[in-house]
Amino acid sequence: xxxxxxxxxxxxxxxxxxxxxxxxxxxxxxxxxxxxxxxxxxxxxxxxxxxxxxxxxxxxxxxxxxxxxxxxxxxxxxxxxxxxxxxxxxxxxxxxxxxxxxxxxxxxxxxxxxxxxxxxxxxxxxxxxxxxxxxxxxxxxxxxxxxxxxxxxxxxxxxxxxxxxxxxxxxxxxxxxxxxxxxxxxxxxxxxxxxxxxxxxxxxxxxxxxxxxxxxxxxxxxxxxxxxxxxxxxxxxxxxxxxxxxxxxxxxxxxxxxxxxxxxxxxxxxxxxxxxxxxxxxxxxxxxxxxxxxxxxxxxxxxxxxxxxxxxxxxxxxxxxxxxxxxxxxxxxxxxxxxxxxxxxxxxxxxxxxxxxxxxxxxxxxxxxxxxxxxxxxxxxxxxxxxxxxxxxxxxxxxxxxxxxxxxxxxxxxxxxxxxxxxxxxxxxxxxxxxxxxxxxxxxxxxxxxxxxxxxxxxxxxxxxxxxxxxxxxxxxxxxxxxxxxxxxxxxxxxxxxxxxxxx
Amino acid sequence: xxxxxxxxxxxxxxxxxxxxxxxxxxxxxxxxxxxxxxxxxxxxxxxxxxxxxxxxxxxxxxxxx
Numbered sequence: 001x002x003x004x005x006x007x008x009x010x011x012x013x014x015x016x017x018x019x020x021x022x023x024x025x026x027x028x029x030x031x032x033x034x035x036x037x038x039x040x041x042x043x044x045x046x047x048x049x050x051x052x053x054x055x056x057x058x059x060x061x062x063x064x065x066x067x068x069x070x071x072x073x074x075x076x077x078x079x080x081x082x083x084x085x086x087x088x089x090x091x092x093x094x095x096x097x098x099x100x101x102x103x104x105x106x107x108x109x110x111x112x113x114x115x116x117x118x119x120x121x122x123x124x125x126x127x128x129x130x131x132x133x134x135x136x137x138x139x140x141x142x143x144x145x146x147x148x149x150x151x152x153x154x155x156x157x158x159x160x161x162x163x164x165x166x167x168x169x170x171x172x173x174x175x176x177x178x179x180x181x182x183x184x185x186x187x188x189x190x191x192x193x194x195x196x197x198x199x200x201x202x203x204x205x206x207x208x209x210x211x212x213x214x215x216x217x218x219x220x221x222x223x224x225x226x227x228x229x230x231x232x233x234x235x236x237x238x239x240x241x242x243x244x245x246x247x248x249x250x251x252x253x254x255x256x257x258x259x260x261x262x263x264x265x266x267x268x269x270x271x272x273x274x275x276x277x278x279x280x281x282x283x284x285x286x287x288x289x290x291x292x293x294x295x296x297x298x299x300x301x302x303x304x305x306x307x308x309x310x311x312x313x314x315x316x317x318x319x320x321x322x323x324x325x326x327x328x329x330x331x332x333x334x335x336x337x338x339x340x341x342x343x344x345x346x347x348x349x350x351x352x353x354x355x356x357x358x359x360x361x362x363x364x365x366x367x368x369x370x371x372x373x374x375x376x377x378x379x380x381x382x383x384x385x386x387x388x389x390x391x392x393x394x395x396x397x398x399x400x401x402x403x404x405x406x407x408x409x410x411x412x413x414x415x416x417x418x419x420x421x422x423x424x425x426x427x428x429x430x431x432x433x434x435x436x437x438x439x440x441x442x443x444x445x446x447x448x449x450x451x452x453x454x455x456x457x458x459x460x461x462x463x464x465x466x467x468x469x470x471x472x473x474x475x476x477x478x479x480x481x482x483x484x485x486x487x488x489x490x491x492x493x494x495x496x497x498x499x500x501x502x503x504x
Numbered sequence: 505x506x507x508x509x510x511x512x513x514x515x516x517x518x519x520x521x522x523x524x525x526x527x528x529x530x531x532x533x534x535x536x537x538x539x540x541x542x543x544x545x546x547x548x549x550x551x552x553x554x555x556x557x558x559x560x561x562x563x564x565x566x567x568x569x
Contacts (some may be wrong), residue, residue, distance in 0.1 A: 012568040025566060082539065098566035155568030222567040251568065366541070380545050396556035399563055408551060415540045 090438030109339020190371030
C-alpha cells in the first residue's frame with residue numbers, strides 16, 4: 001500500500017527595495033523576516049517568540065538518491081549565520097541565498113498544504129508592512145511570489161513528498177518525469193516571452209511556465225545550475241531506512257489556490273501509484289528537456305511529443321492517462337495515501353475539470369489556472385491598446401501579477417477561485433497542522449519556546465537548565481500529531497515535565 | 505476516450521441564441537470571468553506600474569535555491 005504522502009512546499013520569494021539607490025537583497029530579506037518576528041514578539045497575542053534558531057545537525061543536501069556518497073564538492077546550500085526562525089505553525093522562515101524563503105510545516109493532505117501556502121503569503125505580506133515601518137521615507141520593500149526576474153535569474157518553489165524507501169529510484173524517475181513535464185498545463189504560472197537563449201519573442205510570445213527555460217538536465221542533484229527535471233537530493237528528514245523525501249524543484253510558485261491544490265494533489269497521487277506499481281504505461285520521451293520546453297511554449301496545447309517507441313503523444317493525452325489511472329486507483333485502493341476519500345475525490349474532480357476545459361475552452365478555467373488567467377489579462381490589455389508582445393508594459397504586468405501587496409497584485413484582483421477560507425488561513429499563520437509531527441513542533445514552541453534552543457524538521461532541542469541539552473527526535477512524520485500528543489502537551493505545565501513524561 | 509467525450513462541455517454559443525435558463529453552468533462562469541476581465545482592464549491603468557520600462561529594468565534578482 002502506498003505510503004501516506006506527507007507534503008511540504010518551500011517558496012523563495014523575490015524581493016525588491018524600491019526607492020533605495022544601493023540595495024542589498026540579503027540585508028533586505030533579513031530586515032523583512034526580523035521585522036515580522038519582532039512584531040510577533042511585541043504582540044500580546046503571541047504565545048511565545050519565534051526566536052528559536054534552526055538546527056543544522058542533520059542537514060545533508062549533498063546526498064544523492066541514486067546512491068552516491070556525498071562528494072563534498074557541492075557548496076554548502078545553507079548560510080547558517082543568516083536569519084532563521086521557526087514559527088509556531090511549524091514553518092521555517094529564513095534567508096536563503098538572496099531571498100526570503102518560507103517552508104510550510106508538514107501537511108497530510110493537498111488541501112491543508114494550500115491553507116499553509118496561503119498563510120505563508122499572509123506572513124510575507126505582514127512582514128512587508130512591518131519592515132516598511134522601519135525604512136526611511138520613500139523606501140519600500142516589495143515581495144513577489146514568482147520564479148524569474150525575466151533576465152535569466154530563477155528562484156524556486158520546491159515541493160516535498162514522503163515516499164517509501166523500498167521503491168527503486170529508477171521507477172520513480174521513469175513515471176514522475178512525464179508528469180512533471182506535462183502538469184505545466186494546469187500548474188504553470190505563465191510568462192511573457194522566453195529567457196532561453198535564441199528564443200525570440202515572436203517565436204514564444206507567451207509560455208505556460210515560469211521555470212521551463214531554466215531546466216537543462218533530466219536527472220541530477222543540482223538546484224542552481226544545470227537544473228534537472230527530477231532532482232535526486234536524498235535527505236529524508238525522517239527515518240532514512242524507511243523513507244525518502246522526493247524533492248521536486250521544477251514547479252512554479254502559484255497564486256491560484258486551485259493550481260497549488262492540483263500541483264501537489266496530482267503529484268502525490270502519481271507518486272502513490274508509482275509506489276503501488278499502478279502505472280502500466282511508460283511515457284519515455286526521446287528528449288525530455290526539449291519536451292518540457294515544447295509543452296511550455298505551446299499555448300495551443302496540441303503539439304505532439306516524441307516517445308522512444310516511435311509514437312507521439314500530446315501533454316493532454318499524458319495527463320488524461322494519468323487521471324484515468326488515478327480514478328481506478330481510487331476505486332480499487334482508496335485515497336487514504338493523500339489524506340482520505342473526500343480530498344482524493346476533489347483532486348480527481350478538479351483534475352478532470354481543468355483537463356476538459358483546457359482541451360475545449362481554456363478560458364473557462366481563467367479563474368483556476370494561473371497561466372490562463374495571466375494570458376487572458378495580458379493579451380486582453382495588449383489587444384485593447386494595440387501593443388506588440390515585446391512591449392515593456394506587458395512584461396511589467398507579468399511581474400505585477402505576482403506582487404504580494406493586496407492593492408497592487410494583479411492575481412489578487414482577478415477573481416481566482418478559493419479552496420480555503422480567510423479564517424483558516426489566518427489561523428494557520430500561528431497554529432500548526434494537527435495531523436503531522438508539525439503539531440508537536442508548533443505546540444512545543446507555543447508552550448515552551450523559551451526552553452527550546454533549536455529546532456529542525458526531525459528534532460527539537462530543549463534546555464531546561466542545569467542538565468545537558470536534550471534532543472527529542474521526531475523521525476516519524478506522521479507521529480507527534482494532536483491525536484498522539486495533544487493531551488500530553490495539555491497536561492504538562494513545564495518543558496521539564498514534558499521531557500520526563502516522554503522519557504527522554 | 506468515449507467516456508470523456510460525453511463529459512465535454514457544449515461548444516460556447518452566442519448569447520442571443522440561448523434562452524437564459526438553458527445557459528450551461530460553465531458558459532455562465534465563462535461570461536462572468538469575461539465581464540470581470542473587462543472591468544479589470546477598465547481600471548487597470550490606475551494600478552499598473554507607472555513607468556513600466558524602468559520597473560522591468562530595475563527588477564533584478566539573484567538566482568536562488
